Amino acid sequence: MDLAVMQYSVDKIRADFPILKQMIRKYPLVYFDNGATTQKPVKVIEAVDRYYLTINSNIHRGVHYLSNEATDAFEQARKRVATFINAPESREVIFTKGTTESINLVANSLAGFLLKEGDEVMVTEMEHHANIVPWQMVCERVGAKLKVVPISDSGELLVESLDSLLTERVKIIAFAHVSNVLGTINPVQEICAKAHERGILTLVDGAQGIAHQTVDVQSLGCDFYVFSGHKMYAPMGTGVLWGKASLLESMPPYQGGGEMIDKVSFTGTTYNVIPYKFEAGTPDVGGVIGLMAAIDYLTEIDFGSALEYEEGVMHYAYESLKQIEGLRFIGDAKRRTGVISFILNGAHPYDVGSILDHQGIAVRTGHHCAQPLMDRFAIPGTVRASFSIYNTREEVDKLVAGLKVAANMLL
Amino acid sequence: MNAVDEKGLAIASEFEMFDEWMDKYNYLIELGKSLPLIDEKDKTTSNLISGCQSRVWLSANYENGKVYFKGDSDAIITKGIVSVLIRSMDGAGVDDIIASELDWLDNTGLKEHLSPTRSNGLVAMIKQMKLYAMAFKVKYENK
The missing domain is CATH 3.40.640.10 (Type I PLP-dependent aspartate aminotransferase-like (Major domain))
Known part of the structure; x- marks a missing residue:
């Protein structure tokens, strides 16, 4: 890891995105729907x-x-x-x-x-x-x-x-x-x-x-x-x-x-x-x-090191999600970035997404406007967590905990 | 008030007892499991209400002036709400179904699943239930 990445302060970046400070249903917002749209910094x-x-x-x-x-x-x-x-x-x-x-x-x-x-x-x-x-x-x-x-x-x-x-x-x-x-x-x-x-x-x-x-x-x-x-x-x-x-x-x-x-x-x-x-x-x-x-x-924030930081969070998410029993990744390419799609065996993505939402966690569920791809994998949809330069490992931990709640309720 | 909304108010009061979302959803999931399931052979394209997120199947029968529904969904939360809707309308007369306003759904705290933007098939399902009632009325009661 080079110096720029080590110095990357996610707290400072998060302060640039006021929307992230919000509470959603009494939980601090965890926004993992960046693939749909990212939040906007104050400067924008x-x-x-x-x-x-x-x-x-x-x-x-x-x-x-x-x-x-x-x-x-x-x-x-x-x-x-x-x-x-x-x-x-x-x-x-x-x-x-x-x-x-x-x-x-x-x-x-x-x-x-x-x-x-x-x-x-x-x-x-x-x-x-x-x-x-x-x-x-x-x-x-x-x-x-x-x-x-x-x-x-x-x-x-x-x-x-x-x-x-x-x-x-x-x-x-x-x-x-x-x-x-x-x-x-x-x-x-x-x-x-x-x-x-x-x-x-x-x-x-x-x-x-x-x-x-x-x-x-x-x-x-x-x-x-x-x-x-x-x-x-x-x-x-x-x-x-x-x-x-x-x-x-x-x-x-x-x-x-x-x-x-x-x-x-x-x-x-x-x-x-x-x-x-x-x-x-x-x-x-x-x-x-x-x-x-x-x-x-x-x-200004050095996009390159921001991306390296984001990759780190995504990799951490990948490793953490892997530990959840019954979770199956959709897509396992060697070179990947930005999003992780998965399903919880036996649970519909809509249910998983709804239960995460009740814990203040925003993910995307469904076919993601890629129905032919869903047909290819013979699934109705996936749960998709997508990452950004302001996401943290703590948020990943919340996602994992939220998924365990969903699994308990649904399976 | 029509019989559907009267029954609906009673159902809504069950949901109002829960302070925690998790208890409410656990109850909803249980309701989903007790839904009068549509027969597998009736899970046809014409009985399918396709949402972007989840799918809903619905069938209806008319017996002695009353309408009986069966349904299913591939998502359990959707299925729970299908069950709530069917409970409120099952065995009701066509006029009660047509006249029902379903305002009591506001009290259940489940309204977000019934937003047209959710695209889980539920909004279309309500419309379909009323359409069934209207069709039965025309077919059997407009003599």
Whole structure:
């Protein structure tokens, strides 16, 4: 353990997240639902407040002072995001309302343009519905086919199957950086290399990756990387699509409206340059400024050592949960992060989650918007504990104690 | 007050006796175990009320002017609440079921499981019970 991690003070970090001080049903809140959304540090909340208190105004079109201030802040945020994911250019960063919208944008823009009848789109068995359904919809529209990369019992992608699956019909492969159920970290570089050898585009769903890995889109080697702000300490309703400039430039726009146009007449419209071409309508300016504040916060606290600390807590949780009789992990990948999914043999996840909730412990239960994955393991759902930089080993102990209560009551 | 809500108030008072959530839930789990279970052969898709979190099965019979329900769920807490709802309506006349307001559920402290956002099939189940009553009324009583 290096010095930075040893000096990491979780108490200090927790003080930055006022919501954590709450009592829930007379118990101190234990928040292990970070995979759904993380809590927000004061700095982010204040940045959003400050925006509305001092510079709220519509961006990119005003001649007045406030509009310029807001535009500057918004474009500053774009640069900050680009740096955070090591994008070559900030114009490759497109603001959306979240991962789901980012994927819909790419899928719809590619439909008919790149994706035509008889083509194939590849996803994996471990995808979130948001990385299945948009593709299914455009496939149906253009007459393309959706294909699926299988996974092993331990929850790892069968990467070797790609050699036969990635035929010339496949135009794009869309896959999770980190599984939202299994926690598996997929070998992004290897998959991208295999795809690119065959001229296939790659989209990485970074919804669960962004808060648990330092992301460098250039070294990952993908064509698109998408994520949500709200899972990385930023406000709800903020998201990013990063794509290679050359690709984004050639792609047609997704939605029409203001901001995305160059010139409009009733006989035809020419479109603005990237990123604006893909940002129709008024964006969530305050949210994006909050996203910038979240990035600044993570930089300030040294994100790398925060992640190392978080890994330690997750590992401790894994070892502690292992001691519970009748607990079965769903997903046992060698490389994993962020979430641990499990079931208590004989108990329904809904019951386990409800009883934990009564002890002030927030976990997620159900199919986690990954029904095909539940079918793969023949289970109705799982209990999922997902971790963050502010969770502690004491909280893990409470989770374990809470699960023992649940087991006593339910089994 | 209709007969369903009258019975419901009595059931709610059982739950009001508990100060501790754990005792209340232990009781609920016991109730789940005593539920008049739907026959395995009746666990068909048409009797399934699918929630995002848990699944509920419900069947209904009409005999001599009264409605009888059977049910099940894959989650025991959901099953306990299925049992509470069935107890309040089982053997009631169609009009009582249709008129029931179920306000007494507020007193049970179980209301959070009946929020539409919980998506455990229970909200849809209540609707289904009333639909059964309406269908029986049309079929057998509107002469």
